[in-house]
Amino acid sequence: MPVFHVHVPAGRFFPAQKRAIADALNQSLVDSLGIPAEDRFIMITEHGEAELHLHPTFMGMNRDPENAMLIDVLVGAHRPLEDKHAVVAAVNKMVVDAVDVSPDDVFIVLTPVPIENFSFGRGVLHMAESGPRW
Amino acid sequence: MPVFHVHVPAGRFFPAQKRAIADALNQSLVDSLGIPAEDRFIMITEHGEAELHLHPTFMGMNRDPENAMLIDVLVGAHRPLEDKHAVVAAVNKMVVDAVDVSPDDVFIVLTPVPIENFSFGRGVLHMAESGPRW
């Protein structure tokens, strides 16, 4: 965690490009938050015709409907604003570099989740007692 | 933002109907919260056989498994209860009108997200300093 869910237009990215997006997201956490590289949990969903609506110009952006994506990030609720600034800046830059879209094409939402709410497997809440490690 | 993620049965809605759902969701925000019409960010996901389970009668509803949908809304955490009432009422009514399903068929969850957590593009948290505008 953070856990990413990326929503992209169907057919836009080949598997190699999806891997590049995943690599970019993973590296953005390492660089911006010092998170271990093995903390890599990423989902990508394609949306077909009329299933992905990201307004082309709202908030002064110039989004390309062929490229625009939305990235939902389940992020530790303990993160201060400076961490959030660092994450979205890193995510945007690295995804843009990875698959050659415009910085305007990458919409990001950080959904806060208390870290005690994450179970990495075995039905255990791994950070329920320890508090944030990263 | 709010950002919508709509989960529908696969093959139930044609692209024109998906556009009608998106239009309805967009208009519901304009009408209920006074949000600009350009603030339009909507994702639709289809779920195939055995992938969408919405109980037919729980909480006194009469849901049609062929039509029932779940709409997850990432909504500003600052919204008071009266705004939430207004949003779910408007969303339900307009989606029902748009694609001719029953009011019982539209399940809505409002997931709160602090507005400082939204990046509309360029790796910037556009409302980190300004506070809510809408």
Place this chain on the structure above:
Amino acid sequence: MPVFHVHVPAGRFFPAQKRAIADALNQSLVDSLGIPAEDRFIMITEHGEAELHLHPTFMGMNRDPENAMLIDVLVGAHRPLEDKHAVVAAVNKMVVDAVDVSPDDVFIVLTPVPIENFSFGRGVLHMAESGPRW
């Protein structure tokens, strides 16, 4: 509610197995939280090649990329830690038993949502006034 969103590798589970996952999730709530069996709201999404990245060993797990899944649970924000422990333990055990994956293969995130934010249909927030019933 809780509402489940399960992310699985595409083609790994047949419809009967997806139903078994849904049954397991439903029963896990009944057993761990005393929730009515009719409170059954579950979505499953398949992810194709290069669309699901769940690290094979992070946090000491031994995940099988062919089997590993991520379960996002929209859970009442009022739940104390003991309820969270009970839910993730029950979800893990019952999914593992249902489809014969390893306990290490089931990643769970509990995303908190105030119960006043749920509309089961008709544009009404059913628990806005009553408070938690379960």
